Amino acid sequence: MSLTGFRSPWWFLLLVVVAAVVAGYVLAVRARRKRTMRFSNLALLERVAPRAEGWTRHVPAALLVVSLLLLTFALAGPTAEQKVPRNRATVMLVIDVSLSMEATDVQPSRLKAAQDAARQFAKGLTPGVNLGLISFAGTATVLVAPTTEREGVVRAIDNLKLAQSTATGEGIFAALQSIESFSAVVGGAEGPPPARIVLMTDGKQTVPQDEYAPRGAFTAAGVAKQKDIPVTAISFGTSHGTVEIEGKEVPVEVDDASMKEIARLSGGDFYKAATAEELKQVYASLGEQIGYETKDVDASKPWVVLATLVLISAAGTSLLVGQRLP
Structure with missing residues (x-):
């Protein structure tokens, strides 16, 4: 001590x-x-x-x-630093469900590995943290609003379905709106609880093509920075992933550069995970960072x-x- x-x-x-x-x-x-x-x-x-x-x-x-x-x-x-569970915080878990997540360069597939890691993250997060879930492909869908109940989040993770396109900016904007709505309800005298977006995607944004467009990922990251809501960006997959679309083998290489830029613009962190085990380690590290805070205690x-x-x-x-x- x-x-x-x-x-x-x-x-x-x-x-x-x-x-x-x-x-x-x-x-x-x-x-x-x-x-x-x-x-x-x-x-x-x-x-x-x-x-x-x-x-x-x-x-x-x-x-x-x-x-x-x-x-x-x-x-x-005398006081000493000690890790204590957070009793008020909001986390929006934003997961890419575009068709590229069907690639099997990560066994059994990118989506299955992502579901497994996200499930463990949700179950292991400290009880005082409000956790929400958003999936995105061509559009973003709020599957679970921020809550301390983990069962609904886990069920929603298990039921994730693939769809076409990748609208990363829409996923971030949906998370920001969900956080703001929740904070308006629970803010109280202490103000809104600290919030963070955990974004997990495996590819480059396709809708819109320009990431600096009004609904683009880089624009959304800048808005997150203004609202003091950092985005933790997880780039998941390898450079040799492929999927079959309409009978054709299509390469689906991860886009680390874009994810790094999203993290930088939002004031968040970037993580790279090329295997299911690495993704679990990333989520475990995030669980420690998000679920606990260091305080000076007696x-x-x-x-x-x-x-x-x-x-x-x-x-x-x-x-x-x-x-x-x-």
Whole structure:
């Protein structure tokens, strides 16, 4: 555990008191020694005075000082970074269902592998995150509005169907609209929850041809940037994928460059997955990023426990060494 700061550092002023206790103990030891040296009959003193315990007689006092130091540290409110589940966030999962997803360069097919990975992502996402699902080909369809219920999302993922064309921009715009509608309902005094779009596609946009067109993918990514909704773009597939359309073998190479540009324009991240296992790893990483956040939490309890144990040790050693409490 690495400490990140203190919530009440003014408690460290108690160190002055601790220093005073140490100084008082040293002065008391010296005064006792002087009184002993003044005793006129040293032979009688050796017979009636208890035998000196040496350095061990200082152990109880040392433990008491250590416990005070630990208690002061605890009162100062040390904090540490800790991953905690998010209790409010919105994620729209946008999945390409164009005909190119039928390619088998990723076994058993791009679509089946994408469904499997998306299903695991939905099931593993922390309960406080609202998850929605959009599929897109020539048009985009909101299959599930943002919700914390995962069963509907999983069923919708299982029932994804292929269609013609790839309108990536429409998928992003549909996600933005769904997020805005949901945020308007749940915003409250704290404002809308943070949102993100997770876009998974395997090919280049075909509708419209120009990605900078009003409904193009790059235009949509720019709008997402303005609304502070980053797009995490996942490019899925290989350069040698093919599908059969009307009896012809058609190559369906992935378009990494466009996906990288969508991520850049929106302020999001880009991931490349050429296998089903790589896609699962990408989704697992996203689940950690989206589902959890790092916060500074109170870390004083271990110090209080340690201070208490040392204080008990001080009392125990004092009774053992000097037959009295310090």
